[in-house]
Amino acid sequence: MRFTTRVLLLQLITVVAVVGVSTGVFILLAVGQLKSETETSALSIARTVAAAPVVRSEVSLETSRQINPSAGELAAGPLQAYALDTTARTDALFVVITDGEGIRMAHPDPGQLDREVSTSFEEALRGEEVIAWERGTLGDSVRAKVPVFAPDSRQSVGEVSVGFARAGVFDELPRLLLGVGAAAALALLIGTGATLVLRHRWEQLTLGVQPEELVTLVQNQAAVLDGVGDGVIALDRAGIIRVSNTAAEEMFGLAHLEGMSLPELDLPEDVIASLSKGEERDGIVVGDRVLYLDSRQVDRAGQRLGSVIIVRDRTDMMGLSERLDSVRAMTSALRVQRHEFANRMHVAAGLVEAGRGTEAAEFLRTMRDRGPVDYPLAGVDLLAEPFLQSFLGAKSMEAAERGVQLQIRDESLVLGDVRGVEGTEDIATVLGNLVDNAVTAALEGPEPRLVEVTLLDDGPELVLVVADSGPGITPGSLGTVSTAGEAVPDRVHGHGIGLALSRDLLRRRGGDLWVIDPGGGESGRGAVFGARLPGVMLPGDDLREVNGSPRLKAGDF
The missing domain is CATH 3.30.450.20 (PAS domain)
Known part of the structure; x- marks a missing residue:
């Protein structure tokens, strides 16, 4: 059985029980009230009759006489007339008046006059008032018996008994029961309707799911929510x-x-x-x-x-993707280097085999000074670090294919070497993102399209500055990467994903990535980004002057 059905039945049983108990109590109270009202009416009438002067005088006179009057005399006497009149006006079953010996002096049935009453009268003769449900000559009735006192005395000389038929007492009971029944039926109807409405609302709120199923749902929800990554x-x-x-x-x-x-x-x-x-x-x-x-x-x-x-x-996956792109760029650069170097070795070998040693020596000296590959990277001679030279050289080739010139600024100075595989990966990820985004931004700017890179190292730390000739960062294209309220644009500088990953990577290692100058507007400049990469360099000689020119260090930036 469904829970809502059980609740419906329980509520119906509760309503029926409450209505039944209430009806029973009401009926008992109503019956008691009818009995009490009838007893009170009988007692009031009896007191009134017993206090009437004619009753007191006639009963006192009859009690003092030695010879009782006959039934005929009593039927024609004043007490009988008074009793019959009272009976007719009060709708009582009887009004009976007796003398001190219990002989009837007034009775609805004249045949019962001059006879002793059928019920006890001793309490009334002792001056007590009695209410009792008894059977007499006129049937079952509730009767009140009160003493009749002699005039100007408290001596009991007789009694007055006033009764109402038992059936007449409950004449109003059927009407009361009908009203109670109607009220009970209405209460049951309202209770049933309210229960049905509550059941419908319950099932609507719980979508028909029962409480037992709700417990299972909560358990499953906790398991699913906390059990998945x-x-x-x-x-x-x-x-x-x-x-x-x-x-x-x-x-x-x-x-x-x-x-x-x-x-x-x-x-x-x-x-x-x-x-x-x-x-x-x-x-x-x-x-x-x-x-x-x-x-x-x-x-x-x-x-x-x-x-x-x-x-x-997707942060880790995107990070791996960025690293993979960097590895691919490095692989491409090394492949180009290997191919170009092999070609030059063939040239050198050819010159030696042809006996042209002087030309071969000059060719090898040129290779030593210019490097193994001719990159379209302006200022490549400012970088002696092999990885940075080859990586930026490969990026310069990609930028040149898109019509953008990649240049290393004269302020650049890298004296150390890149530290191992982890250092190359971090530099490739951060520098690659900054250069790629700058090339994309430069394509949106005027001619000549230019991306400038500044590299400075200070011990194990490498500082990068990348500037482009694009339109700058516009307020309408701001993203979410910044350190001081600035942001990385979505429209011009890529989607901001690689930059967010780069910043996250750097901050985990104690570094940072920020916007130095958003550019744009009236300045006519492109955006300038800065990055600080700690722990990626092996310190080299602490030179502060190259070719007679003073050089900046990372701490001066």
Whole structure:
């Protein structure tokens, strides 16, 4: 049996029991009230008759006489007339008057005159008032017996008995019972209707799920929400978050998501619009994380309950993707270097085999001074560090293919060497993102399209400055990467994903990435980004002057 059915039956039984008990109590009170009213009426009438002067004088006279009058004399006497008149006016069953010996002096049935009453009269003769339910010559009745006192005396000389038929006492009971029954039926009807309405509302609110099933649902919800690595956010039809798990709170960097709306999560308006339509969005930058959001509508029995958003953290995957791109760039640069170096070795070998030793020596000296590869990288001779030279050389080739000139500024000075694999990966990720975004921005700017890179090292720390000739960062295209209120644009400088990952990577290592100059506006300059990478360099000679010119150090920047 369904829980709602059991509740319905229990409520109906409760209503029936309450109505039944109330009806029974009401009937008992009504019967008691009718009996009390009848007894009170009989006693009042008896007192009135007993106090009448004619009754007191006639009864006192008869009690003092030695010979009782005959039934005929009594029937024609004043007491009989008075008693019959009182009986007719009060609708009583009888009004009986007796003398001190219990002989009837007045009775509705003249045949009973001059006879002793059939019920006890001793209490009245002792001066007591009695109310009793007894059977007499006229049948069952409730009767009141009061003493009759002699005139100007408290001596009891007779009694007056006034009675009402038992059946007449409850003449009003059927009408009362009918009213009580109607009230009880109405109460049952109202209780049943209220129970049915409550049952319907219950099932509407719980979608027909029973309490036993609700316990299972809560257990399953806790297991699902806390047992998966993805974030889960459940919204009601008004777009308010009602349920979320710990993973979602960690991804959004908030302690409690319940009661918040999507705009309060700092999501862009276009993302909120997509989620409202049940669409998925990837590459959403929220704080230091790159998130994938998938919205799904929730319906049950044709009724829309809201939506559920699945949140996946793509930061690590995007980071790996960025590192893979950097590795590919390095691989491409090394491949170009190997190919170019092999070609030059063939040239040198050919000159030696041809006996042209002087030309071969000159060719090798040129290779030593210029490097193994001719990159379209202006200022490449300012970089002696092999990895940085080859990496920026490869980037310069990619930029040249897109019509952008990559240049190393004269202020650059790198004396140390890149530290191992981890150092190369971090530099490739951060520097690669900054250069790629700057090239994209330069394509939006005027000719000549230029990207300038400044590199300075100070012990184990490397500082990068990347400037472009693009339109700068406009307020309408601001994203979310900054350290001092500035932001990374979405429209010009990529999607901001790589920059967010770079900043997250640097901050975890004690470094940072920031906007030095947003550019744009009346300045006519492009944006300038800065980055500080700690622990990526092996310190070299502490030279402060190159070719007679003073050089800046990282601490001077």
